[in-house]
Amino acid sequence: MNANLPVDKIRPLQSVARFDYETDVLVCGYGGAGAAAALEAALAGAQVLVLERASAGGGATAMSSCEMYLGGSGGTALQKATGFEDSTENMAAYLREALGPLGDDERIRCYAEGAAAHFDWAESLGVPYKRAAFLERTVVPLTDESLLFTGNEKSHPFNRVAAPVPRGHVPSREGDEGGQLFMNAIMARVSEAGAEVLADTRLLALLRDEQGAICGAVAKRENREICIRAHRGVVLTTGGFVMNQEMTRQYLPEINQYAVPYGSSNDIGDGIVLGLAAGGQVINMDQAFLSFPLYPPAKLTYGVLLNARGERYINEDAYLARLAWYSCQQPGQKFYLLVQEEDYAASDYLERAPVVATGDTIAEVAAEAPFPAGKLEQTVSYFNQYAAQGEDPLFHKAAEWLKPLSKPPYALVEYSANEMRAVIVPGSAGPLMFTLGGLKTRTTGEVLDVSDRPIPGLYAAGRATAGLPRSGKGYASGMSVGDATFFGRRAGQAVAARSI
Ligand SMILES: Cc1cc2nc3c(=O)[nH]c(=O)nc-3n(C[C@H](O)[C@H](O)[C@H](O)COP(=O)(O)OP(=O)(O)OC[C@H]3O[C@@H](n4cnc5c(N)ncnc54)[C@H](O)[C@@H]3O)c2cc1C
Structure with a gap:
C-alpha cells in the first residue's frame, strides 16, 4: 500500500487551469462520517460530490457491527420500548467519567442532548432496530436484539456516578452485519438526495484560495490527477490512521509494538495529513481503542x-476496552486469568489462549505458575475472604460477579498481548486497536488551526x-460510529x- 501523499499537499487555486x-460541497471519504455529511449537505440543497478511494463506499463503518452509543x-425510542x-x-455524567480529562465537555453535552x-x-434511513434488549454480558448479540450494554455502565467507578442504562444500539439481524446494513441504507438515501459519488478516486491535495480558504481538491482517478472546485467547502x-505504520510508530510507539491494527486498509490518515498541511491542529494522537474480549462466555x-507479579489489577467486570487498556499497562503486557472449573470455558473471541497451570489447590497452581513464591496464595486468600461477603475492597468488582475461588480444580490461562498477537484469528482475537486522535474541530466540524481559529472552508468528522x-x-462500543455519523451530519x- 502506498501511504505517501504528494509533497505539494496544499496547492494554490490559481495553479488550476x-x-x-x-460542486458546492466536496466530501472526501465515503464511510459513516462521509455518508452522513453528504446526506445532510444534499438535503440542505447543496450540490454534493463524494470521493472514495475504494471501489465502493463503506470503509471501517461497513466492517463494523454499527453499534451506536x-x-x-428520557431515553431513545428503543430504550423506552424496552x-x-x-x-x-x-x-453526560457517564461520558464525563468515561472520557476523564481527555473528554471535551462541549462535545459531550452536544452529543448527549442529540443522541436520542x-x-x-x-431508523428513518431504513435501518432495522428490533424493540428487544440482550442483557447478558457480551460483545455483540449474534441474535437479532438491538439494545445492549457496550460500556462500563454497571461497573466501578461508573456505577457510582450514573445510573446504569444500556446504550449500545445495533441494527437487527442475526449475525454481525450491522455496519453493512447501515451503510447500504444510508448510501441509498445519499444517492436519492442527488449526491454524486466518484469511487476509485483518492484525495491527494487541497486547493487554497488567495484569502486562505480551502476551496477544492486534487484527486487521483484512472491514473491521472483531476481537479475539483468546491464553492462552499x-x-x-477519510477515517483514522491505524494502517499507517509510520504514523502509528510516531504517535503510538508502545501500543504499536503489540496491538493488531483493526480497520479498513485505507485507514492511513490521508485526511489528517492534509488537514495538518492546511495548518490544522491534531490532538489526542496517542490514544487508541484496544480490545480484550475475554468474554463471552460471561461466566x-x-x-x-x-x-506477572501474581497481583490483581482491575475489576474483571469492566468493559473489554477497559480490560485491554489496564491489561496492557501491566509489566511486559503479560496477564493471566485464574478461574475455577465451573466457570471455565474457552473464550468465544480469544481462541487458543494457553492454560499454563492447573491444580486441585491454589498451592498446586502456584507451583506451576510464573509468579513470585507465595504471591498467588496471598492474592487468592485475600480475594476469597472478601468475595465471600460480596465485597472487593481493592477494585470494587460488582457483587453479582463475586464468589470465592474455592471449587477445584483451577486453571490459569495466559492472555499476554504478544500471545494474542501470535494467535490472532482474523476478525476476532485481540488486542485489536484503532486510533482515537485526529484533527481538532468544533462541534460543527470546522477544522481548527493551531490558534484554535477555524480554517475557512475546511471541515472534518469521524476518525479523521x-x-x-x-x-x-x-x-464504550458505539462511541465511534455514533460520533462519526452524529458529527458527520453536523x-x-x-x-x-x-x-460564500
Ligand atoms: C471490525 C470492526 C468493528 C467495529 N465495530 C464498531 C461498532 O460496532 N461501533 C463503533 O462505534 N465502532 C466500531 N468500530 C470502529 C468504527 O467502525 C470506525 O471507527 C468508524 O466506522 C470510522 O468511521 P469513519 O467514517 O471515520 O471512517 P470509515 O468508515 O473508515 O470511512 C472512511 C472512508 O474514507 C476512505 N478514504 C480514506 N482515504 C481516502 C482518500 N485519500 N481519498 C478518498 N477516500 C479515502 C476510506 O476508503 C473509507 O471508505 C469497528 C471497527 C472495526 C474494524
Missing part, C-alpha cells in the same frame, strides 16, 4: 485477572478527527450553510 468537477432525553429511562444528565434524536434519524472524512468474569471517544480506557449541515 481547468476544473474537472465543480445513544441515549439521553423499559429503560435515560436522562441527558445521566448520559440521532437514533430516530438512523471540503469535508475530510469467565468470575475469575480473577493477574499480572479527535471526536467524542478520546480514551481507550473509557471507550459538518454536512454547517458546510452547506456556509456563506
